[in-house]
Amino acid sequence: MNYRIGIDIGGTFTDFALLKGQELILHKNLSTPQDRSLGVIHGLEHLAKAEGKTLAHLLSDVDAIIHGTTVADNTLIEMNGACTGLLTTAGFRDELELRRGYKEDIWDVRLPPPTPIIPRRRRLGVPERIRFDGSVHTPLDEAAARKAIQRLAKQGVESVAIATLFSFVNPAHELRLAELVAEEIPGAYISLSHQVLPKSPEFERISTTAVNGYVGPRVTAYINRLCERLQDAGYRHQLLLMQSNGGVMTREYLAGSPIRVLASGPAGGVIGSAAIGAAKGASDLLCVDMGGTSYDVSVIRGGAAPAQSGWNWHHRYLVATPMVQVETLGAGGGSICSAASGRLQVGPASAGAAPGPICYGLGGTLPTVTDAILVLGLLSDDAGFAGGSFRLDRTGVDAALQAHVAGPLNCSVEEAAFDCWRVVNANMTQAVRRLTAEKGCNPEDLTLLAYGGNGPVFAAIQAQDLGIRRVLVPRTSPGFSATGALAAQPCIDEERSYIVCGTQADITRLRQFWEELDSRAEHFLLAAGFSRADIHCRYQLNLRYPGQNWSLTADAAAQSGARDLSFADETLIATMMNRFHQLHFDEYGHDRKGEPPEITGVRLVASTEIPMPHFTGGLTAERRTATPAKQRRANLGQGFCATDIYRGADLVPGHHVPGPAIIEEKFTTIVVYPGWNALPG
């Protein structure tokens, strides 16, 4: 019997999903922040024991370990990355600080600057210049470069980001600078912008490369350590790492741009959602993940969660590598509720995991969303919550709600709790609408998929708010990212800038780009043990109308197996321009057929398929009403009343739970709002 294992490391818990044939076995243990690879080994030992095997024996039977890591995110949260320097084109040393003018709040003159990951003293310009066509305008001044590098060395720089103008067209100067750095600072960690993000414009590329330099050494060291431990323990294959684009890839591929693992945790959840949606016949999904501190939203259309590169801000830095678009809102269960000047505010302040909500009894004193929904009766403070290991405690909750919400709003505690619930719903609805607006889609056309500890509490009411009629809740909801990792496929998603009017595009040039991208992808995928026959390639172009800033991506061809670029013939460009007109009309409600669009980038998405869990089960036509375990006073949006409570373990496919009702699962609660029906699948 061969296994596959998905592993997701969160702030508090490390989640494991072991796929054994068609059986999915979940496990959860505490993370080990000092050396997270230890927690992984502990969990694997537990899984081995449960299978009646030694760790070595289990690992020798494992085909693939797929891992989502938050090391890059944690480095940026804690701001403890490498001492990093930046070498760039003389005259451009301040891009990282100027941020194209962007500030997060246009109304707040007291917003502080972001913590500098590379202060100005370690951002040095080097005389050199390459033009947009790759020609050398000013040769690299090596003497000046050495001097700059020595200045970095004096400051103890251990990681050097190198990002010069138009290096993605001609990388000669960046490559030479890398050699000079290696000579002057032996052992320095080097990030090259034409490898990290080979595309324009400069701010996006410089910033992404800088962040890569800052987090790279820690991420790489962690991955290397984990690989070693796994190897020592008997694992014989390559570790596959979750990327923020939703695909997985090997350590070898990520070595050039480890920044690609940033924000990969949420991406795993989204990919898992897509797989569940596919199994349940829902290809257009709104995925919501509400945990303790944040509420993550993303959209899947046509069964896919397209990664977008560009204006992705994380921890106040722009990282423009392709990312599954996940919008994070400060409204998790730990978000703090407060009222002032007649306004009720929920989040972004959060009680986090520690001290957490008051009802966790860990020292929290400020009322949170979790406390409010406890007052509403949506959560239970009975013994046995969360599978018996953890009990919520209402002591102090009412007084805090009275002091911070009910008092200022001049209402009762229960009314205050209800208002908090309403505001959370409204905040979530706004976040979703913003996301769907940017994507140009209508929430009413989506199925809502909810996970995370608190997601299913709000899912149905939020769906109702958005006009959504169907909600899916996976049984593995609380530790969903590990399951999601099992559903992720190896994927290389890269782009090269090529800005040219469609009518003047050179088809030979396009083919060259695709060949280069294809060869690169093939190299890494073959090295990861896949065969060419298994590689699926989507060849794409980015296009826009003259003057536009935002491009739309259109598929040129999709094929599996041996490389065949015969689709890229003389007729292709005209075909692509027509596809773009249609795409633009679909997206924005008008087109400009008289104007030839311009090409802005050449893309390739190369992927392979590996076995994933079958999220089957599915709905049966037969309906039997389940029996509630008990009743509890709760307010499900229509005032307090006695509400049926079901135990999740009692429910089987074919059961039918009419709202208002509450289903209590291990680690999570599903609220079935009035007018809704829950159908266990």
Next chain:
Amino acid sequence: MSFELNRRLVARRPALATSTTIDAVTASIVNGAFETICFEVATHLGRAASSAIINQSNERNASLIDANGRLAAVSVGIPQLLFVSPLAVRWGLENFVEDDWGPGDVFVGNDPDYGGGHLPDYTVYAPLFDEHGELVLIQALQAHQGDTGGKDPGGFSIDSRDIFGEGLGIPVLKLVHRGKPRRDAIDLLIRNNRFPSFAGDIAAMISAVQAGVRSLQVLLTRYGVETVKAAVNYNIDQTNARFRQAVAQWPDGEYPAHVWIDQDTAGNPDVHVQVTCRISGDQLTVDMTGSDSRPELVNVWNTFANTRGYAIAQLASMVDPDINKNEGLFYAVEMIIPEGSILQPAPNKPAALGSFHPAVEVGEAICIALSPILPQRSAPQVYKLGMPSAVIGFNEAGEMWMDQGVDVRASDASATQGLDGWGAMCAGLGNLILATAEDAESRFPVLNLSREMTTDTGGAGRWRGQPGTRNIKQVLEPVSAMTWMVSRKHPLRGLNGGDDAPPYCNIFLLGTDEEFEVENAVNAQLPAGAITSYQYGGGAGFEDPLLRDPTAVQEDVLDEYVSIAAARERYGVVLTGSLDDWNVAIDVDKTAQLRGARLAARAAGGAR
């Protein structure tokens, strides 16, 4: 088209008629939905528009206006401009019957003498009716157009003596009637614009407000018309009350300020903006009496709607950022804007450049006036650059191209108490996303040679201004280059004892025999290879530089924001060592001596 019309347009409008009452939470939920819909509308335009100023620089602002012409909500954008649309829409509303308003209509207006901003700022708006055919809300969208069909390309003219030289003025024009686009009207606009891409911009603006109306329709259905009306009323009242609560905390009194602009585009010197902020209880009056009204002034005439917008934007930055931005701000603040002055010009004055200056000086003067009593929120929300250097040429096909010069730069990022200036610009311009070299050079025959911050170009202070950048650009083909310089003689003012920002300096034909510094306005023909060098002014300082923590000065020296010489000269901090040897250290004793001597000299009446 008269002062009388302006008075009518700004007259206080009543609340929407409804007997429904609403609770705070529902009202804030509806407000959130409004803001989101505005965001959707602005995003739609940004994605679909063709002009860099809209799709890259985000110079597009969506707002919601109620049936009585009151500002109900805004989205992200440029604060000053977010407040401008209501007056243009009110002119449209005055003609509700004659213009046969109905569901599915879309209008446009841009005329400064009919409630508009300057001509390039088109306000496109679409009404929303309830099921009984009663007007409820109007979705408005304002965006800066790359051209307005005037005598000079680009919408700006440095020597236009009236508005007709600047382009096509549109009090109101119906673009879509009951859902059907009016080809005749849209063609008129397209014909009066030099950029072929304008057709895409106007199509995108229309489809964006239509999308907004559809979203609003859903909102009406969900909450009911009366609830939505009650929410509008509630939120406006709430903003009014919260702003007044803030004012009530401020000490009563009269706080005057004067700001000067170097000169108008014809060389008339020292254009004067005067503001007196009067506080009495919870009432703030912003009195602009005394501001310049010389009839011979050229191009420094701000539009009436913009004067109001710039004043409110500055004030909104000086209170809790959490207060909703809507008509309540106009309820709370009384503005006295002298008729015939540069802040409320007589009809037909040119208005394009006035939206830079004296527009920003209105905000600057308010900030200076209130800085003694609001030190923690006194950062001027300004851009003191005259106008960007626009470079215009023609390609082989004879089509015009324009590099608008809204390049990545640092300018005017000022300090406030407890916080150094940072980033590229003031907070209010945080959505104006600046143009990149790689994109510009792929489109236009230009080369960006440098744009780093220049050491010692931020105003010194206990909290210092961010240095300005020096943007050096080479043109690779013959072009015409147009610019207007201010802030050379009267740079951005330091506050509460902080230093002024250093002056702006713009040099054309750098490194040639013909090199010259632009002293005023210029529309120059530059040969291929010509280089321009634009030193932007940095931010202003806040409080006495001698009070700055010496360690912070040392850090600034390491980062080359401040030189070792300026550390001594401007901060009284004596440093030893050098950057080359990376051993810069504070001489504690000499620093104490020097600072002591400076303070003593100052106490004795010496200059700082």
